[in-house]
Amino acid sequence: MESTSETNQLLLPSLPRCWHYDVFLSFRGEDTRKSFTDHLFAALCRAGVHTFRDAEELRKGEDISTDLIKAIQESKISIIVFSKTYVSSRWCLEELVKILECKEKTNQVVLHVFYDVDPSQVRKQTGEFGEALAQHQQRFGTKKVSQWKTALTKVANFSGWDLLNDADGSECSKGGSVGLKCLQKQLLCNTLKTTRFDVNHVDEGISLIKLRLQSKRILIVVDDVNHESQIEALVGDRYWFGSGSTILITTRNVDLLNGLGKDCEKYNATVLSFMESLELFSWHTFKDPNPLEAFAELSKVIVSYARGLPLALTVLGSHFRSRSSIQHWRADFEKLRKIPHEDILNILKISYDALDVDTQRIFLDIACFFEGGYISIEEIVTILNACGFFAQSGIKTLIDRCLLRGKDYYMHDLVRDMGREIVRQESLMLYEKRSRLFSCDEVLDVLVNNKHFRCLEILRFDGCKQLKGSPNFTGAQNLKTLSFYGCSKLVELSQSIGDLERLVELNMSFCENLRALPNSICNLKSLKCLDLNYCSKIKKLPTDLGKLELLGVLNARFTSVSHVPFSCGSLRYLYYLTLGQSKDIWGYEYRSVEPISSSDANLCSLETLQAPYQSMQHLDLQMGSLSFLTFLDLSNSYFSTIPFNLSHLSQLKELVLDNCQNLQLIKDLPPNLDDLIARHCPLLENIQVVSGLHLLSVSIYKKPSSDSRSALLKFKPFGDS
Structure with a gap:
């Protein structure tokens, strides 16, 4: 939520072409990325301020990246958020030196925020700041640390904001008192047409709102709420206001509205129809409700890409307005389909940044692999749970935040592209260093050039009809999910699959020409799900399959396997076992299973068993x-x-x-x-x-x-x- 006039002062009516960004944010991620900086970034974006905030993945290694240096140089303004551990980061200090250099050489505007730190500690490098610099001196030497100290002293003397007196050390988006007091004062002053109100603390503001506005019939719009404290401090109860008052609350998190009572009416914002979308796009592009004839067909394609999202239509319209030829339009649109427009990305990413780490990873997996409807929601939950996520909880959060549709887990194309761009940013040129590969060309590059994909956690070859053999998995020690679903020409798996010590799920369903599983598969100590459904040419399972001690699902329906290996009788976590040519049954749902305590009981956790009796008789069940x-x-x-x-x-x-x-x-x-x-x-x-x-x-x-x-x-x- 935006509450102060300071942000409006950053609005720049026109910038020289040399400035790529309005604002560069310098901050310590572990202190403020999910709190103050997140809120500040969101407020700047809403105000139309083009802001650079680096991704955490860029901060790797000792030296500051060239991408960050370039971003600083191309920014009109730098805002530095001094927090408690800011100087503990060499990256932050190097950013600070570069920012000061740009101020001196190009007159870059530099502002700062003292966030829960004493300004004197920054200026004089005392307290925690002094201790951190002393440790740096042992590692980097006196000359380097002296340079950092000089920069700290100079920048700390520039104009800025001091948030040391924030009572609970947090900001408006998390219920902090500074932002809430500003909003309460703004509500009182705007409604009562006065500037005389002073709000010393949030509770006092609540009392003033109740006292002064209880007889006023008013319309209040509380926009982009992201924390319940904002509702409690501003519109905690409809009886605070006069009869007939209307309160409108917009939020990305539907959970915040669930506690407002039964008489609260909730509406989901709907996307625009195709014709409405075309009109909005045309107004921003051609200053007319209809596209120019030469651009009509391509305009319709671009509008279809935006899928009725007003934000995207507005940004894209403004973007293409400056492109005069149809060739430029085609080239730009082809790029945008692979790399989303930065302004769209920044707005959509606000919702992603507000998620916890577990839910962020679930979101990225769905965006990269499961969006499209070809995998059932039950299978998605199974796979995510098998990877160690709290799938049900995370998916509910994504639905509540409007990042996912509940009935079929559909994800808006632009939201999906935002997730994929986050993954792409992990390593722009070296595909094998990304956590996920979803582009056929990129997967092919990694495999054909025999690159090690040690960072990958999920690798799916689903539907690769020409694939006859698997790649060498040596070095892919982080792989958790591996799927060859529907690879109908796949004949064999590499023995190197046994090196995947963290692999949790292996899906070979509908690999109709796969003849056997390599014995090395028995080395997969973390494997919990093995799916061989419709691998009709597999005649036997590896003898030592029972060494997969954590295996919970073994699906061997419609294979040619005649019996379960004797070693499988000791699988105490196995709860789903199918074998033979019997009827279709509902898919399995992976979850953790605690076996019963008896060490003598074979297959003691079984819940679903589908197999001819003679195929298990030797197990002495x-x-x-x-x-x-x-x-x-x-x-x-x-x-x-x-x-x-x-x-x-x-x-x-x-x-x-x-x-x-x-x-x-x-x-x-x-x-x-x-x-x-x-x-x-x-x-x-x-x-x-x-x-x-x-x-x-x-x-x-x-x-x-x-x-x-x-x-x-x-x-x-x-x-x-």
Whole structure:
């Protein structure tokens, strides 16, 4: 939220062409990036001030990057935020020296903010500032530190702001008193047409608002709220104001509105229609509601790209207004599709910067890999949980912040592009140093040139129809998710896959020509999810697969695997196991599982089991003791009657026995069973149920003749009235 007149003073009506930025922000990230600096940056952007704020990823190594030096040189104004650990960073000090140099050589305007620090400590380098510089002197020498001290003294004597007296050391966006007092005073003065109010603390401001405005019928717009303290300090209750008053609150975080009571009406801002978008774009580009004929078709393409977002249409319209030829338009638009316009990026990134680290990583994964609708929301949650994220919590936050649509996890194209640009900025030229690769050309460059992708955490080859072999994974020690989904020509995996010690999920679904898994896969000690669905040419699983101690999901449906390796009987975290040619079932959802304490119980955590009995018989399973089992499918088994007692499976809800050609009797059904399915069992004659069994749905399909039909029977067991 913007509250002070100082920001308005930074508005520059026109800048010489040599200035690329209006403002350069110099600050210590760990002190203020997620607090004061974040709020200051947002306020400057809203006021139309083109501001440079570096990404944390740029601050690597000893020497200040050329990108930062260039940004300082191309800025009209520098604002330095002195915080408690500012001088602990050599980067900050080098920025300071460069800023001072630009002031002396190019008359750059330099302003500063003392944020929760004593100005005298900055000017005289005492206290924590002095201690930090003393440590620097041991490492960098007297000459360098003397240069830094001189710069500190000079800059600290320039005009600026002192926020030392902020009662709780925070800013308006986090509930700090300085910004809130300014806003309270602004509300009182603007409403009562006076400048006489002094607000000494937030509580006093609340009392004054209640006292002076309780009889006023007013309209209040509280724009871009990002913390509940802003609502509490300004419009805490509708009864503070006169009858008929209207309060409008806009926010990026819907959670802030949930505590306002049932009589609060909430509306989601909708995007513009295509025709409305074209008109807005045309006004900003051509100063007319319709595009010029020569530019009409390309204007429609650009408008479609903006997807009804007014901010983007306004920025893009202004951008293309200065391009006079259709060739320039095409060239610029091609670039913008890969690298978003900086003004759009900066505004959208405000919402990203407000997220915690875990949710930021979830956002980037969805933006890079899962946006597009080809992966179900259940699979997205599964993959993210398998990577160690708190997926449900993070996704809810993204939905509440309007970064993601709840019903299908759709992400606006520009929001998606913003996420991908954040990843691109991690390393502009060296693709292999990025945390995520999502462009086919970039992935190909890394693989063909045999580059080490040690920074990658997720690598997906989904749908690469021409891929016949996997790359060498040596050096990719940070990889957590690896997917070859739908790589129908893939024949083999490199033995180097065993080097991926942090790999959590391996998805080989629909790799129809994959013949076998390398034995080295048994070295993946962190693997929790192995999906081989529809790998129809795989005939056996590695003998030592049971060494994957953390494995929770093993999906081998529609493979040619005839039995589960004996070693798998010791997988105490495995809760989802499928094997064979049985019916489709709902996808798995990955989560952490705590096994029961008994060290003797094989596969003790199983909840879903789908496999012919003979494929597991050698495991010496105590089937009747699988107390967590909720779904059991023993289709295509050879037994004449189920060779274990089902009655102890108290959690079992569904039992499937399709195509059991020798099955004659079903008995000892568990007490909470909801569905029994036994189709194509020609010898089945008897189903024994016990008193007290719940209402049961039974589907029997016995006769394979043309006039037969499935019988769906609902009945009550014997003994019920």
